[in-house]
Amino acid sequence: MKVGILTSGGDCPGLNSVIRAIGKHLINSRPDIEIYGISDGYAGLINGEYHRMRAEDFSGILNVGGTILGTSRQPFKQMTLPENGTSRLQRMVENYKKFGFDCVFTLGGAGTHKTAGLLYAEGCNVIGLPKTIDNDIYGTDVTFGFHSALDIATECIDRLHTTAASHGRTIFVEIMGNKVGWLTLYAGVAGGADIILIPEIPFNLECVAAALRRRIEGGKPFNIVAVAEGAVLDSEAPFKKKERAFARRELRETTVTAHLAEWVQENVGVETRVVVPGHIQRGGSPSAYDRLLSTQLGSVAAGLCLKGRFGVTVAVINGEVTYNALTEVAGRTKFVPKENQTIKAARNIGVSFGDV
Ligand code: F6P
16 A cells, blocks of 8 residues: 655644654554655645655654645645646646555645645545644644644743833734634633734724723733734725735735734824734644644544545544545635634633724
8 A cells, every 4th residue: 555645835833743643553554555755745746756754754753843744835726727738736646646646645724625625536545634723624623733833822922911011012913824813812812912803803993992091091001912914904804805915015014913003003102012923833843732633633544544534634523533524624714703702701801802
């Protein structure tokens, strides 16, 4: 049996822990198995770049961040576009068949799953694994990488508290997540942010100002505002993402955070600062939680492969590690529901979401 493993899209902590679990489980069960590491995500499958992985390659990587296989972003839309008489999808299918793979494990986020769905429809056996710090993959309670990023983002907010308090400043911390607000919501609550702004709840400048004034009048001269990369003003909300991006480009801004901080400084009269932890949230060693989760997900994926169950993606559903059909989840996004319990709890303790 010949299997391939690839990691696609933005990296995150836990990728190597999953690779390790898949490799060790397969080798323990089928010592004659041939495992190949596909380089740089789907790019390696498109270009036929893979290398044999031996037992020793799966050792010593449990706590190593990033991905030993390399990764790249291959936009879904480009997969089926004609290029010199063929398409990237066709090249992947040809390489899969030519090389004689029996299965390819695709570790990635929403886009990776959509492409995995195309491969499966073309007769390639695929098993997906839900990776992303954004936690936005539909059909799973949690994705690997999310909790590590949450720990880092929370620590950033913790550290900002002391400096904001010392100077009496309002600090805006921009948390990753351009489509969904899971990371900002969880890190905001865990870090004790006073205002949390997420893409799912468009915010109003005057509501943010009122929340800041309430706190200041209540005797707290400093504030922490957790802003998701994808947070939107209520005035921007009716527009499509592309139109918003265009308008922001005109202002030389990709996110709303700097504009918001400037507006608050002028209109509320507090000193503001903007902090963008950026890719620090994606780097480094996986947390203990992610090492456990990755080991469980990787092992279940290996088990599915040995049973010949393909066209699926491994998932955690109500705390149990199981799987979904790719056709059911690929292309769908798990947004933060407005009635989410963490949002409710945060509102009940006085956190503002900038909407009322
Ligand atoms: O998809 C994960 C994510 O971390 C998003 O939250 C973020 O907007 C994006 O990746 C940035 O990715 P990159 O800089 O690698 O293109």
